[in-house]
Amino acid sequence: MAPAIHKTRQDVSELFVAHLRAERTVVPEELTAIARRALRENFQKAGMGVSGANFAVAETGTLVLVENEGNIRMCTTVPRLHVALVGIEKLVPRLADLGVFLRLLGRSGTGQKLTTYTSFLTGPRRSGEDGPEELHVVMVDNGRTAALADAKMREMLYCIRCGACLNTCPVYRKIGGHAYGWVYSGPIGALVTPTLVGIRQARELPFASSLCGACRDVCPVRINIPDLLLHLRGQAQTQAPLRAASLLSERHMFRLWAWAMRHPRLYTLGTRLARWGQFLLARRGWIRKIPVYPASQWTLGRDFPALAPQAFRDRWKQLRRE
Ligand code: SF4
Missing domain, CATH: 1.10.1060.10 (Alpha-helical ferredoxin)
Structure with missing residues (x-):
């Protein structure tokens, strides 16, 4: 679901400027048009399109793909060759069973009655049709x-x-x-x-x-x-029990935390020091990289929220005074 939702319009614009030599813009419609131009060209040049499938109907051999953007339809119809990788759990017995699943998927995923593009692909193109000359389906087990x-x-x-x-x-x-x-x-x-x-x-x-x-x-x-x-x-x-060393360090960390929570003055002093110490790392309320283990593991995958400029306790005191 929405794999690039954490990128801002500004991030997308910078990416397009760097890789597509596009004009700098943060207008969503203009960004979409840039992506569309660049992607269409690639779809037209590609010799093979690779897709998954949301469902596969055993009765008819139909692959069913749902999406809101249209890129999957391009990928499965424009190139000469289409390869679909389908997890074995995607099989539904009959076409008649599909309606329930399509309704469930759209409504639960995005709140739509039906996803914008719902493609039914039953084999490669026949005479007079669009689509790939060859279609290969790979059923994937991989532990299923x-x-x-x-x-x-x-x-x-x-x-x-x-x-x-x-x-x-x-x-x-x-x-x-x-x-x-x-x-x-x-x-x-x-x-x-x-x-x-x-x-x-x-x-x-x-x-x-x-x-x-x-x-x-x-x-x-x-x-x-x-x-x-x-x-x-x-x-x-x-x-896969935790190694004794990890268990011990986890225990120590929680003990230290519990001890700090029982000594509010020390806790407050600690957060003050941390607030002062984070000024080198924090930018606009977020810390992108913490150099010290184990906190460094957190910032490998995501940003860390910086401490607020004013502690809740101080704010509370101030509010009460006011
Ligand atoms: S079907 Fe259930 S488990 Fe699967 S993604 Fe939807 S909510 Fe999650």
């Missing part, structure tokens, strides 16, 4: 069969990738998609990634949740995400 065999985790394969759980998740909204480190982010990413790449490779993801249950409430296919996250946490503890 193993997930299907797991009585608990198979529920994860119901997902239709609407993104509703991302939008509602308080953790995702704070840390952003890049922090999840793989293709899928948010609550569903915290299930999919450890299941497909192995809990040892992604042991921290199931812990990136407050278990508030907002994702479960909003999910149109009713995946019990918090329950599956707890299941993966159990796996993480048994199959």
